[in-house]
Amino acid sequence: MINVGVIGFGNVGRSLVLELAGLNNVDLKIVSSSTGYVIVDEKNTLRELVDLANVGLKLFNHRKFIESKNSVEVFVEKDVEIAFITLPPSYLTGEPNRSIYYRLLENNISIITCDKTVLSIEFDKLMKEIRRRNLFIGYRATVTAGTPTIELARALRRRNVEKVKGLLNTTTNYIITLVEKGYSYKQAVERAVKDKFAEPEPWLDTHGWDSSAKLSIISSTLRYSVSIYEIEKIPLESVSENEIREVLENNQRYRYIAEADYIERKFIVHPVKIDKNDPLANASPLHNVVEFILENDKVVIQGPAGPAWRTAKVMISELLDYIEYKI
Amino acid sequence: MINVGVIGFGNVGRSLVLELAGLNNVDLKIVSSSTGYVIVDEKNTLRELVDLANVGLKLFNHRKFIESKNSVEVFVEKDVEIAFITLPPSYLTGEPNRSIYYRLLENNISIITCDKTVLSIEFDKLMKEIRRRNLFIGYRATVTAGTPTIELARALRRRNVEKVKGLLNTTTNYIITLVEKGYSYKQAVERAVKDKFAEPEPWLDTHGWDSSAKLSIISSTLRYSVSIYEIEKIPLESVSENEIREVLENNQRYRYIAEADYIERKFIVHPVKIDKNDPLANASPLHNVVEFILENDKVVIQGPAGPAWRTAKVMISELLDYIEYKI
Numbered sequence: 001m002i003n004v005g006v007i008g009f010g011n012v013g014r015s016l017v018l019e020l021a022g023l024n025n026v027d028l029k030i031v032s033s034s035t036g037y038v039i040v041d042e043k044n045t046l047r048e049l050v051d052l053a054n055v056g057l058k059l060f061n062h063r064k065f066i067e068s069k070n071s072v073e074v075f076v077e078k079d080v081e082i083a084f085i086t087l088p089p090s091y092l093t094g095e096p097n098r099s100i101y102y103r104l105l106e107n108n109i110s111i112i113t114c115d116k117t118v119l120s121i122e123f124d125k126l127m128k129e130i131r132r133r134n135l136f137i138g139y140r141a142t143v144t145a146g147t148p149t150i151e152l153a154r155a156l157r158r159r160n161v162e163k164v165k166g167l168l169n170t171t172t173n174y175i176i177t178l179v180e181k182g183y184s185y186k187q188a189v190e191r192a193v194k195d196k197f198a199e200p201e202p203w204l205d206t207h208g209w210d211s212s213a214k215l216s217i218i219s220s221t222l223r224y225s226v227s228i229y230e231i232e233k234i235p236l237e238s239v240s241e242n243e244i245r246e247v248l249e250n251n252q253r254y255r256y257i258a259e260a261d262y263i264e265r266k267f268i269v270h271p272v273k274i275d276k277n278d279p280l281a282n283a284s285p286l287h288n289v290v291e292f293i294l295e296n297d298k299v300v301i302q303g304p305a306g307p308a309w310r311t312a313k314v315m316i317s318e319l320l321d322y323i324e325y326k327i
Numbered sequence: 328m329i330n331v332g333v334i335g336f337g338n339v340g341r342s343l344v345l346e347l348a349g350l351n352n353v354d355l356k357i358v359s360s361s362t363g364y365v366i367v368d369e370k371n372t373l374r375e376l377v378d379l380a381n382v383g384l385k386l387f388n389h390r391k392f393i394e395s396k397n398s399v400e401v402f403v404e405k406d407v408e409i410a411f412i413t414l415p416p417s418y419l420t421g422e423p424n425r426s427i428y429y430r431l432l433e434n435n436i437s438i439i440t441c442d443k444t445v446l447s448i449e450f451d452k453l454m455k456e457i458r459r460r461n462l463f464i465g466y467r468a469t470v471t472a473g474t475p476t477i478e479l480a481r482a483l484r485r486r487n488v489e490k491v492k493g494l495l496n497t498t499t500n501y502i503i504t505l506v507e508k509g510y511s512y513k514q515a516v517e518r519a520v521k522d523k524f525a526e527p528e529p530w531l532d533t534h535g536w537d538s539s540a541k542l543s544i545i546s547s548t549l550r551y552s553v554s555i556y557e558i559e560k561i562p563l564e565s566v567s568e569n570e571i572r573e574v575l576e577n578n579q580r581y582r583y584i585a586e587a588d589y590i591e592r593k594f595i596v597h598p599v600k601i602d603k604n605d606p607l608a609n610a611s612p613l614h615n616v617v618e619f620i621l622e623n624d625k626v627v628i629q630g631p632a633g634p635a636w637r638t639a640k641v642m643i644s645e646l647l648d649y650i651e652y653k654i
Contacts, residue, residue, distance in 0.1 A: 140482070146622070146624065146626070147626050148478075148479055148482035148483065148626070151475075151478050151479065151481070151482040152475055152478065152479060152628075154478070155467070155475035155478040156475065158643075158644035158647055158648070159640060159641075159644060279606075279629075295473070295631070295637060295640075297473065297630065297631045298630065299473070299474050299475070299628070299629070299630030299631075300627075300628070300629045300630065301479075301626070301627070301628050301629075302606075302626070302627045302628075303624065303625065303626035303627065304622070304624045304626075310622060313486065313622075314486075316485075317485035317486060320485055321485070
């Protein structure tokens with residue numbers, strides 16, 4: 001039996017609770033949100049959590065919800081070995097995410113996360129702390145969750161990758177597709193939020209923060225450490241709606257691309273005009289595409305990102321790998 | 328310091344010797360071929376090996392070559408911890424490859440291999456022996472060496488992959504491209520051998536043995552064990568030269584495709600008519616493409632296979648991972 005806890009009860013957190021409730025060798029001890037937590041002390045408590053997750057209700061609707069700004073102590077008390085972190089990102093200050101990570105580690109709790117905040121701000125510092133304490137961090141779900149880009153980067157990290165070029169944000173893909181069809185940016189963003197493709201804070205997508213975080217984590221995995229702050233971010237809206245539509249006539253298309261050049265040490269996220277046949281333009285708008293340029297050739301991966309249930313599935317697969325590895 | 332040896336002195340074996348000679352923390356102790364071996368007892372011996380490798384000469388040209396059909400005992404004597412296996416495949420009988428693998432393991436020597444023979448014939452049996460003895464096997468280089476398909480399969484092994492569809496053999500790609508241009512099969516194969524794209528035994532490519540071996544290893548990595556013998560192999564030549572040319576007019580193209588259906592348990596390698604826009608038809612003829620179908624979606628990877636220097640580089644990267652992991 002392994003004791004686990006979940007931090008965050010949004011879409012991914014809820015999907016995780018549903019998956020964890022079905023696992024035999026895993027004991028879900030606590031679920032926390034930004035305002036409080038629920039301790040799973042009996043089968044009924046778990047059943048009610050599953051009910052909340054199924055209907056998409058907030059954690060404070062739970063009968064046993066305890067109000068609190070700080071639940072890490074309860075994770076320690078309940079002997080949690082792995083905490084699943086599904087907090088929303090907080091790139092500007094890093095808080096409260098950063099404090100939560102380090103307090104978990106101080107208490108020898110390992111982490112499986114889909115939150116990119118701390119990894120993209122200070123990858124090396126965080127990893128050093130994890131190694132020093134001989135703990136585990138699983139972060140496959142932080143980048144193109146449904147597509148194993150991080151594992152691919154790990155596999156290529158000894159092979160002198162010179163550049164990475166990626167379509168790392170499906171929300172901007174979706175927005176561009178709508179603008180191509182005649183929507184204004186404003187309308188397209190509203191529609192993306194309504195269709196649940198965009199976060200409630202869509203500027204994280206359209207101003208490049210989400211793509212930068214992913215580019216940073218891919219780069220650090222390749223051993224070229226780059227913080228999210230070092231990456232230049234040109235907003236999607238720097239290209240006019242008309243330009244987006246006009247290039248279609250020349251068999252071209254705008255895509256919001258993240259690029260790293262490790263030789264020149266240049267890092268940028270920006271709208272780029274590309275050929276329609278290019279894999280980066282050709283992919284389904286709900287797919288991510290990442291090109292690793294190396295050895296005068298390239299390795300390209302393409303596949304789905306989320307949605308939440310898939311992100312949760314990937315985090316569970318990391319837990320199962322961890323358990324297998326321990327045995 | 329870690330003691331290593333190389334088995335096989337063909338193109339990959341030679342590239343490995345060149346790479347290993349440049350590594351600080353690695354001690355190359357012995358290089359063997361099918362007819363004998365050279366013990367590296369001093370700097371001059373290594374220098375002469377590097378010279379042979381550079382000009383592409385055979386191992387028996389070495390001043391210190393010792394004739395012998397069996398060099399495993401010398402690997403033991405020289406305290407080799409990891410043997411690099413670059414033997415040509417031997418799918419029909421499995422020998423001498425199989426005996427060499429098990430004799431290495433019996434003597435607690437770990438393996439890094441680009442040879443697919445034993446993994447595609449009896450993956451589970453081999454892995455059981457390796458786990459039982461707590462040894463290591465690195466086999467990334469057996470499938471699309473330059474493209475980390477095996478690592479991708481490992482990353483997806485808990486995610487209910489339903490099908491795999493792959494362009495796993497660049498030789499048949501190259502042959503089809505030539506036939507499309509007007510070559511006969513016979514001419515195309517001769518040209519492919521001459522251009523060093525095909526093995527001296529091109530039927531391994533055109534009759535599906537090479538693709539089947541790779542499909543078997545991918546499947547076993549995904550935990551759906553399939554031996555190479557269970558895979559149906561339809562020769563490329565079952566499609567006529569004219570058919571290959573005629574479909575081009577309909578914006579289609581023949582490709583030699585390996586397919587696994589884990590739900591139906593069907594496994595086949597065959598020529599398939601596909602749309603020119605399909606990633607499987609669209610890729611550079613020197614690229615491999617593998618599609619993993621799962622979760623009502625797919626993850627696609629594309630990239631280069633060999634040549635020999637790249638295969639060697641990948642095997643070295645596995646050695647470096649092994650060393651890092653040990654520390």
